[in-house]
Every structure is written in C-alpha cells, then in structure tokens.
Amino acid sequence: MSFKILQPALEHGLAARVGRLAAANRTPIDTPTFVGVTSRGAIPHLTPDVISKHTDIRVAYMALEDFTEKSSKRKSPAIFSQPEDVCRPLHAYTATPSSTYTILAPRRTPAVVAPNGNGPKHISVLTSTGFERLTCENYCTAIKQIMPDIVVAPADLTFSSATPGAKRQVFMVQRTQEWLDEFFLHLDSEKTLKPSGIHVFAPLLPISYPMQWKYLNHLSEVHAARLNGLTLYDAKILHDLKNHPQLLDLPRLSMDSPESPQQILQQVRLGVDIFATPLVNNISDAGVALNFSFPPPAAGSSGIQPLGIDMSSEEHQVSVTPFMEGCGCYACTKHHRAYLQHLMNAREMLGWTLLQIHNHHVMSEFFRHIRLAIADGTFEQKAGEFTKYYESEFPLGTGVRPRARGYHFKPEAGQPRINKAPWSKLEGEGTPDQVAAAEAAGLVVTGPAAGGSETPLVPDADTAALVREGFAKVDGV
Amino acid sequence: MAATIASQSSAALTFDLVARCSVTRARASCLTLPHGPVQLPMFMPVATQASLKGLTPEQLEETGCRLCLNNTYHLGLKPGQEVLAAIGGAHKLQGWQHNLLTDSGGYELVLGAFSPLLPGHLLQQLTKYLQLSDEHSISLQNTIGSDIMMQLDDVLVTTSPGCSSHARGYAAKHTQNLFCIIQGGLDLEMRRECCEEMVARNTPGIAIGGLSGGEAKADYCRVVATCTELLPELKPRYVMGIGYPEDLVVSVALGADMFDCVWPTRTARFGNAVTKYGVLNVKNAKFGVDFGPIEEGCGCICCRKGDGGLGITRAFVHHNIAKETVSAHLLTLHNVWYQLNLMREVRDAIIADRYPAFIRQFFANLYPNKGDYPEWAMGALHGVGVDLLEDET
Numbered sequence: 091m092s093f094k095i096l097q098p099a100l101e102h103g104l105a106a107r108v109g110r111l112a113a114a115n116r117t118p119i120d121t122p123t124f125v126g127v128t129s130r131g132a133i134p135h136l137t138p139d140v141i142s143k144h145t146d147i148r149v150a151y152m153a154l155e156d157f158t159e160k161s162s163k164r165k166s167p168a169i170f171s172q173p174e175d176v177c178r179p180l181h182a183y184t185a186t187p188s189s190t191y192t193i194l195a196p197r198r199t200p201a202v203v204a205p206n207g208n209g210p211k212h213i214s215v216l217t218s219t220g221f222e223r224l225t226c227e228n229y230c231t232a233i234k235q236i237m238p239d240i241v242v243a244p245a246d247l248t249f250s251s252a253t254p255g256a257k258r259q260v261f262m263v264q265r266t267q268e269w270l271d272e273f274f275l276h277l278d279s280e281k282t283l284k285p286s287g288i289h290v291f292a293p294l295l296p297i298s299y300p301m302q303w304k305y306l307n308h309l310s311e312v313h314a315a316r317l318n319g320l321t322l323y324d325a326k327i328l329h330d331l332k333n334h335p336q337l338l339d340l341p342r343l344s345m346d347s348p349e350s351p352q353q354i355l356q357q358v359r360l361g362v363d364i365f366a367t368p369l370v371n372n373i374s375d376a377g378v379a380l381n382f383s384f385p386p387p388a389a390g391s392s393g394i395q396p397l398g399i400d401m402s403s404e405e406h407q408v409s410v411t412p413f414m415e416g417c418g419c420y421a422c423t424k425h426h427r428a429y430l431q432h433l434m435n436a437r438e439m440l441g442w443t444l445l446q447i448h449n450h451h452v453m454s455e456f457f458r459h460i461r462l463a464i465a466d467g468t469f470e471q472k473a474g475e476f477t478k479y480y481e482s483e484f485p486l487g488t489g490v491r492p493r494a495r496g497y498h499f500k501p502e503a504g505q506p507r508i509n510k511a512p513w514s515k516l517e518g519e520g521t522p523d524q525v526a527a528a529e530a531a532g533l534v535v536t537g538p539a540a541g542g543s544e545t546p547l548v549p550d551a552d553t554a555a556l557v558r559e560g561f562a563k564v565d566g567v
Numbered sequence: 568m569a570a571t572i573a574s575q576s577s578a579a580l581t582f583d584l585v586a587r588c589s590v591t592r593a594r595a596s597c598l599t600l601p602h603g604p605v606q607l608p609m610f611m612p613v614a615t616q617a618s619l620k621g622l623t624p625e626q627l628e629e630t631g632c633r634l635c636l637n638n639t640y641h642l643g644l645k646p647g648q649e650v651l652a653a654i655g656g657a658h659k660l661q662g663w664q665h666n667l668l669t670d671s672g673g674y675e676l677v678l679g680a681f682s683p684l685l686p687g688h689l690l691q692q693l694t695k696y697l698q699l700s701d702e703h704s705i706s707l708q709n710t711i712g713s714d715i716m717m718q719l720d721d722v723l724v725t726t727s728p729g730c731s732s733h734a735r736g737y738a739a740k741h742t743q744n745l746f747c748i749i750q751g752g753l754d755l756e757m758r759r760e761c762c763e764e765m766v767a768r769n770t771p772g773i774a775i776g777g778l779s780g781g782e783a784k785a786d787y788c789r790v791v792a793t794c795t796e797l798l799p800e801l802k803p804r805y806v807m808g809i810g811y812p813e814d815l816v817v818s819v820a821l822g823a824d825m826f827d828c829v830w831p832t833r834t835a836r837f838g839n840a841v842t843k844y845g846v847l848n849v850k851n852a853k854f855g856v857d858f859g860p861i862e863e864g865c866g867c868i869c870c871r872k873g874d875g876g877l878g879i880t881r882a883f884v885h886h887n888i889a890k891e892t893v894s895a896h897l898l899t900l901h902n903v904w905y906q907l908n909l910m911r912e913v914r915d916a917i918i919a920d921r922y923p924a925f926i927r928q929f930f931a932n933l934y935p936n937k938g939d940y941p942e943w944a945m946g947a948l949h950g951v952g953v954d955l956l957e958d959e960t
Contacts, residue, residue: 130886132893137900138877139868140623157886163852168882171856182858183886185879218890407646408653424625424662428654432617432646439621439892495890 091240091289091318093341093363096120097465106358106464111341113239114287117148117189121341121363122464123457124354125149125191126450127199127371129498130156130218131184133450134371135442138185144420144447146454149191151366152180153198154232155215156497158222170235180236193291194238195321196224198497199345199368201249208246210265218497226269230276237286242321242343244269245293259297263305266295270313279316289318291343296324303333310336319364322346328360351382351397351456352482355473358460370453374445377402377434377489379413380452384459385472386479397480399427401445402489406431413444419451434489442492569595569918575801577771579714580744582801586918591926591951592795592822595917598803600714601742602658602666605633607803607824608913610815610906611668612832616641617661619903620832621896624663629868630904631911633665634714636827639672643707656712668827669713670807671704671748673720705745713743717807720748720776746805748776753786755793762797772803775823779808787814788821788947795822812841812909816929817944819913820922820951831906835898838888840881841905843932849884849898857881861897867904869897923953930955 097108112118126133126147133141133150141147157169164171169183176182180192196213204214204221212223226244233241246265248254254262270292277283283290292309295302309317314336322328325346331337344362347369348354354365373380378398386395399406399413412422413430421430421444433441463469494508574583581599588594596607612619612627613636619627627635637657646660654660657667701719708716747770751757765773775794778787791806798804803824809815810828818826831841838850842862847854849861858880860870869879879897887894916925926948934940937956945955 130891131883132887132891135621135892135896137626137893137896138879139626139875161852161855164856168855168886172858172882176858182878183880183883185877185883407650410654410659420623420625424623426662428646428650429617429660429662432650432660436616436618436641436645438616438618439895440618440623442892443621443623443896492892497890 093319093339095339105361106460106469107361107363108461108464109341109363111191111363113191113289115188116191116239119148119191120461122358122365122460123149123363124365124367124370124453125151125193127151127366127368128153128156128184129198129371131186133446134492135374135439135446138187140443140447142187145450147190147450149193149364150184150186151193151195151199152184152238153201154194154196154224154229155198155217155222157183157236158215158224158232159217159219160222161219170232178237180238183236191240192238193240193242193343193366194233194236195242195345196229196244197247197249199366200347201247202497203248203250207248208265213244213246216497218495226272227276230273233277233288234282234286237288239287240289240291240319240343242291242345243273243293245295245321245323247293247296247323254297256301259295259301262295262297263302266293267305267308270309274313274316283316290316291319291321291341292317293321293323294327296346299327299330302327303330306331306334306337310334319343322362325357325360325362328362331361350482350484351384351480352477354456355460355476358464358469359473370449371446373398373484373487374442374449375491376484376487377441377445377491378484378487379430379445380449381414382452382456382476382480384456384476385463385468386476394481395479396485398484400485400487400489401427401430401441402434402487403431413448414452417448417451419448421445421448421451437490439492441489571597573801577744578741580771580803582772582803584801586920588820588917588922589920590923591820591948591953592792593819593913593917593922594800594822594824595914596803596824598824600634600666600744602664602714603633605666606911606914608815608819608910608917609634609825610810610831610910611636611825611827612903612906613638613827613829614661615829616645617657620836620899621892622899622903624661626868626900627663627903628665630900631907632903634668635663635665636668636670637661637711637713639669639704639707639711639716642669642711643672648707648710651710656710658712666714667711668715669708669711669717671717671719672707673704709743715744715746715772717774718745718747718770720750744771746770746772746774748774748807749794750777751790752777753782753790755789758790758793759797762794766797766799772805772825773798774805774807776807778806779828784814784941784943785946788817788943788950791818791821791823792947792950798822810906812843812906813930813933813941813944815906815909816913816926817947819917820926820948820953831902832899835902836895838884838894838898839902840884840898841902843905843909843929845933847881849881850888851885854881854885857885861901862905865901865905866908867901869901926953927955927957 091113093109093111095107095109109121110118111121128150131152158167172179196215202216206214208214212225214221215224229244246262317340319341321343323345325344341363343364344357345366347367348357379401381399382397406427409427411427413427430441430444463472569585571583571585579601583597585597586595598605598607611634612632615638617637704719747765747768749761749765751761805825806818806823808828809818809826810830815826840847840849840861861881862870869877884894884897916922930940940955948955
C-alpha cells in the first residue's frame with residue numbers, strides 16, 4: 091500500500107493535508123475522506139447494489155466481533171468456513187464489491203463498554219451472543235483467514251467516556267505495546283502480510299502524550315517499517331507526532347468520533363486523513379437529513395443555519411422539494427420531503443434507506459470540497475466561514491429509530507428503555523394517543539413489527555402462514 | 568412478440584389477448600393501463616404504505632415490476648387524503664412511474680373488527696376515526712390516482728350486489744379503471760349470480776374476491792373455475808390475495824390473470840426465501856455455512872453472478888436475519904423477482920402452448936415425490952384437462 095501526500099502540510103505534518111492511498115488491485119482513494127461504518131458487515135439499511143449505484147463509499151469499516159458469535163450449531167464462526175477458492179474472504183462473506191477497501195478492527199464503533207474490561211492477554215468483545223475474549227493470537231489467526239485490506243492492530247481501550255485512571259493508563263500502554271510486538275510475531279510482515287495484501291495501522295491511545303511517548307518511540311524504532319498507517323483514538327495526539335518523524339508520513343485513521351462537521355474540520359486541521367465515524371448512520375437512524383455544504387453558501391441574512399433537518403416533522407407533509415436544496419443524490423432527485431416524512435411517520439424501512447443515501451452523499455461532497463480547499467490553500471478561510479454559518483450541533487430527530495439490538499448497546503442501570511414497547515395499556519396513567527395505540531395493537535402493523543423482529547399483539551400472519559412458517563419452532567430443529 | 572388475437576378497450580384500459588392455452592383455460596395477454604403496458608398473467612407485489620418494504624422504487628422497477636399495489640385504508644390513515652391531494656396522488660408521493668392498483672380498503676376494516684384481541688371500545692374509536700363508506704373509498708382512490716381501483720365490496724354479507732351508483736359514477740374515468748369484485752363466499756350458486764350481476768355492470772376488469780381467507784384449496788379452485796367460466800374473455804380477471812407459487816400456477820390454468828399478495832415480501836422479512844424447489848427458511852442454522860446463492864440459477868440481482876449481480880450468499884443473509892434490515896431487503900428483492908419471473912415463465916409457456924408441460928415440471932420441482940402432490944391441485948388441474956401424474960413424452 092502506498093500513501094502519497096499530495097499537498098504536504100506546512101510544518102511537521104501538523105496541518106490539513108491532501109493524500110492518495112493506493113493498494114494493489116484497488117482504485118486509489120483521495121484523502122481526507124470518510125469510511126462507511128458497517129454493522130455486521132452491512133452498511134445499515136443499504137443493500138450492496140444501492141451502495142454501488144448511489145453512494146461513493148469506497149472504504150468499509152468492519153468489526154471482527156460482528157462475525158464471531160458462538161453457536162451450538164457449529165464449531166467455528168461461519169466466516170472462517172468459506173470455500174478455499176475465495177480470494178478475499180471478508181469481501182466475499184459480506185458481498186463487498188472488490189473496488190471497496192475493507193478495514194478490520196476488533197470492535198465496532200461505537201463499541202459497547204465491556205463490564206469486565208480487557209485482560210493482560212485479551213480484549214473483551216461483544217458478539218450477538220454475549221461477551222467473548224479475543225486474544226492477540228486469535229485476532230491474528232482471523233486476519234490471516236479473512237484477509238481485510240487494512241487491519242487495526244489490537245489496543246487496550248476502555249471505550250468508556252471517562253478518562254481512565256493513571257494506573258489503568260500505564261496498563262493500556264504496556265499491553266498495547268506487548269500486543270503489537272506479539273501481533274508481528276504471529277503475522278510476519280514479509281511472509282504473510284505483504285503477500286496477502288494486508289496493511290497494518292497501529293493504534294495510538296486516547297491518553298496524554300507524556301503517558302505514551304515511550305510507546306510512540308517503540309513504534310518509530312521497532313515497527314515503523316512494517317506499519318502502513320496509524321489509528322488515532324484521540325486526534326489530539328497529532329500535536330505531538332512531530333517528535334516522531336518516522337511516523338509522520340503514515341496515513342492517519344481517526345476513530346476519535348467527531349460529532350459534527352465542525353469537529354471533522356478541526357481534526358482535518360490536525361492532519362487526520364481518514365475518518366471512521368458512526369456519525370452518518372446515527373443521523374440517519376434519528377430521521378435527520380444532513381443539510382450543509384462546504385464551503386457554506388454565500389451568507390444570507392437569515393442567521394445561523396441548522397446542520398440537518400428533522401424529516402419526521404409534520405412541516406414537510408406536503409413539501410415536494412428535495413431533502414436538501416440543490417443536492418444531486420438519488421434520494422433528492424427522485425423523491426421529496428413529503429415522501430420521506432410519510433415513510434418516517436409510517437415507520438417504513440425505506441425512510442432510513444433514503445436518508446442513508448442522502449447523508450452519505452452529503453458527507454462525500456463535504457470531503458471532496460475539503461480536499462479541493464486544502465489543495466488551493468483556502469481551507470482555513472472556508473472552515474472559518476463554515477463554523478460561522480452553521481449551528482454547532484445537529485437538530486434532534488423526533489422520529490422512531492430502528493429497533494436497537496443487543497450488539498448495538500448495553501443499557502446501564504436506571505436508563506430508560508431504548509426500544510419503545512410496541513404496545514401498552516390503554517387505561518391508566520400515561521395513556522398514549524388512542525389511535526397510536528390502536529395501530530400499535532396490530533391494526534396497522536408496520537415498521538419493526540412488520541420486519542418480523544418483534545411480536546405484535548395481533549399476529550402479523552394468519553394461521554396458515556404461522557403453520558407454514560413453523561410457529562414457535564426452534565431454529566434449526 | 569406474439570400477435571394479438573383479439574382486443575377490447577375502454578376509456579383507460581386496453582386488453583389484448585395474445586395466446587390461449589389449447590388445453591387449460593390459461594391465457595396470455597397484454598393490458599395497457601394509463602401508466603404503460605403490463606403483461607398478463609402477472610403477480611403484483613404489495614407496497615401497502617406506498618413503499619415496498621425497504622426497496623427503493625428503482626429496485627422494484629429493476630425486478631421488472633410495472634404494476635404494484637397500494638392500500639387505500641393505510642394511505643387514508645397515513646399520509647391521509649388531504650396530503651395526497653396536495654401532492655397530486657400516490658404516484659407522485661412515492662416516485663413511481665408505473666401503474667398502481669388500490670384495493671377498496673374494506674377488507675382491512677373487517678380484519679381489524681374481527682381481531683379477537685381488539686377490545687370493543689377500541690373498535691368504536693377506530694370506526695369513528697375512519698368510517699369507510701363506499702363514497703369515501705372511491706373518493707380516496709380518486710385522490711390516490713391509482714390506475715386500477717376496486718369497488719368497496721362487502722366481504723361478510725357475501726351476496727352484496729356491491730358496485731353502487733357512487734362507484735359507477737366515479738370521477739376520473741379517463742385515467743382510472745374501476746374493477747368490480749365478485750363475492751359469494753364458497754357458495755357456487757351465489758358466485759354465479761354475482762358473476763351475472765357484475766358482468767352486466769361492464770367494468771373494464773373483474774376481480775374475484777372473498778378468497779384467500781383460509782378456505783380449503785379445493786373450494787378455492789372450485790370458486791375460481793366457476794367464475795372464470797362465466798366471465799367475458801376480453802377482460803382481465805384478478806383473483807385477490809393470492810400469492811403462493813402453486814396457487815398462481817393452478818389459478819392461471821383455471822383462467823385467472825392477475826394476483827396480489829403480501830406473502831412473498833412478508834415471508835422475506837421472516838427470513839424465508841421462495842425458490843422453485845420450495846421455501847427455504849434461511850434462519851435455519853445449516854444456511855449459516857452455505858456459501859451458495861439464495862437460489863442456484865436464479866436471475867435476481869442478489870443471486871446473479873457477474874453482470875451487476877451482487878454475489879449474495881445464504882450465509883450472509885443468515886448472518887443478518889432479524890439483525891440488520893439489509894437481509895430483509897435482500898430476501899425481499901429475491902422473492903419479488905422470483906414471483907415476477909415465475910409469471911414471465913408461465914406467460915412464455917402459454918404463448919408457446921406448452922403450459923401443461925410447464926405445470927408438470929413446476930410441480931415436479933416442488934415435490935420430488937409424486938406421491939406428495941397436493942390433492943387439491945391434482946383435482947383442479949384435472950378439471951381443466953391436465954393430468955399432473957402423466958409422464959412427459
């Protein structure tokens with residue numbers, strides 16, 4: 091894999107830069123860019139044909155924990171049992187087109203915090219059947235078998251919002267360094283990684299530079315030649331990267347999830363090249379259509395503009411305008427706000443699909459213009475205009491989100507339920523709107539219920555269908 | 568393209584008969600509707616709330632679909648008649664360039680009313696909320712702007728003459744077609760009487776309703792056969808709510824042309840794939856390590872290899888069933904394609920006048936053992952001159 095910095099940053103790599111990442115047999119990608127974040131190998135709500143036709147997603151982030159659930163039905167996870175003639179098993183299993191790069195990491199983003207934490211020899215990962223231990227060796231074996239294009243080396247991370255204590259931080263550095271050494275023992279750069287077209291991005295930890303400078307030294311001195319990139323869990327570490335010139339020209343993948351385009355601009359300014367951010371999927375699930383462009387339109391008099399539009403709002407009911415004025419995506423050219431509002435209101439799955447198409451398109455355009463602006467030296471000025479023009483946070487979506495799954499999140503004690511009950515009592519306190527309740531009672535069974543994912547009060551099938559489907563039959567018996 | 572044998576037109580519909588099976592009552596025809604021609608016999612997928620369960624209208628179009636259903640009752644609730652009127656109808660709402668058919672909306676009210684779990688006071692609330700009169704149903708369907716709309720029939724009082732003056736006096740005659748519905752339950756005498764009444768009304772097409780409600784298949788076939796015998800040849804015949812592949816193949820032999828059912832798309836969301844060898848429950852653990860396509864040799868975008876095919880495996884579908892919506896979308900794509908393709912093959916066989924042989928092959932694929940052939944199918948097909956057990960010569 092080669093990474094060419096087309097527009098070098100001015101001083102020590104500590105500024106926005108334009109680059110081009112290229113691997114054998116894959117079309118090069120220009121950076122800064124963002125990657126599609128998959129859930130269980132699929133970009134949520136998008137089938138592969140829609141991805142190829144209507145999005146510009148060229149890199150897909152996948153988590154090993156999404157593929158390794160234990161099952162009493164088979165010895166090893168299915169992804170490892172593919173026919174031997176499959177040349178890129180991770181691509182093949184997930185039906186990812188060969189033009190797309192895959193990035194594999196142990197954990198999803200965002201990752202669910204493991205209550206027991208990691209051990210000296212393992213990372214705790216969450217599969218759809220529960221927490222498991224992933225050792226460095228197992229991770230390496232999996233990589234060898236499924237052959238992602240890019241792999242994020244294991245790091246000891248807590249994924250908790252609280253900064254870990256000093257003692258924990260010492261462990262984090264120690265373990266991450268040990269695991270990286272072990273990683274390259276299992277996966278020899280010359281014998282295994284290069285011939286298989288697997289590229290390694292080493293993790294930088296989300297702790298202060300003084301706590302991990304020795305680890306960065308170790309990276310520079312021992313591993314620099316084997317590394318193809320760096321993975322940042324806190325982009326601020328870039329401030330101190332100048333002390334490690336061997337690492338400066340490596341592409342930088344940010345897992346420091348920005349929550350707004352302004353935060354993306356901030357990280358671009360620090361020199362981030364690739365963003366793996368769950369932001370887009372989240373915004374789509376919330377029923378919000380992105381509504382910003384870079385640089386912003388010539389300033390009007392109407393004040394600070396919102397970054398997105400809540401498409402569930404009734405104000406769009408009869409609006410036959412595109413989700414975003416002037417947007418060229420499939421959803422905006424073929425459909426309008428009124429349809430999307432109807433789909434959100436009727437809890438039809440197509441609503442999320444159209445939002446994903448649109449939101450990924452807006453994001454691709456955002457990054458394309460960022461690259462142009464860096465190249466012609468106007469990035470700082472335009473980024474400043476952007477910050478002035480738009481609100482700093484997304485509006486809240488008022489729509490019903492898709493049903494959350496156990497592998498998406500683990501509720502903490504005392505939190506309200508994330509999935510709304512499909513039905514509730516009519517009488518008594520907090521009686522919901524009667525019509526809504528009637529619908530929930532199964533008269534208009536749609537959305538998640540129709541998705542076969544939950545049991546509505548009135549079965550969604552007639553008796554004949556139930557007999558045919560195998561009513562209450564245990565899977566596989 | 569086969570030549571037209573005979574045709575008949577009304578204001579917004581032309582029916583061109585293209586071929587007759589020389590043995591059964593099956594026929595192939597071309598129906599020209601306000602939003603373009605469709606080939607009969609055909610299966611129509613159901614986009615209940617103006618969306619075919621997660622597929623984009625473009626994906627639906629790519630399966631070959633040119634006529635799909637919307638549900639009047641659901642569209643009347645959401646987005647509602649006012650919104651539909653403001654947008655300019657359901658085609659504009661969902662960005663669908665092709666034909667739409669809407670049912671009357673009566674059936675859903677009956678479904679709701681007879682749900683054993685529905686408390687009485689809730690029913691009252693509902694009825695207040697959406698009182699569906701004949702007039703209202705037609706007015707709603709006018710606003711929706713469907714190419715084919717259905718009269719409000721009375722599913723329960725099965726002798727209802729239906730098709731009232733409102734229905735006959737509907738507004739958009741030149742852009743919409745109103746089909747009448749033959750009722751009469753399983754009583755063949757009532758059905759005959761109703762057929763006579765309905766034929767006299769001279770609607771552009773005729774539907775056979777009140778079936779697919781859990782009746783015995785043999786009874787179903789008797790009703791369809793009785794009705795088709797009495798219906799004029801040059802009008803499309805639509806049997807409502809039918810979608811299992813066997814039912815389609817037999818019903819075509821009995822002389823029916825159009826069918827709709829939520830089953831193929833609903834069963835997709837339950838993790839089931841419809842194939843020519845039967846329905847596969849892809850949730851079953853054995854498919855977790857099955858790296859073949861959903862159906863070997865299938866031409867749908869999921870199963871096709873190369874040429875824009877996606878190379879989806881059963882293993883990947885299994886991996887995400889009930890976990891990511893993408894699996895439901897993939898199976899929906901496959902199942903809709905299967906149903907439409909089945910009808911394309913049926914049509915080709917009728918035009919080539921080899922439909923009886925097609926039926927035999929179809930059942931042989933589904934049932935490796937002739938002893939398992941369903942009695943009802945053998946009986947019904949026997950009635951139209953096809954012996955399922957006969958060997959191909």
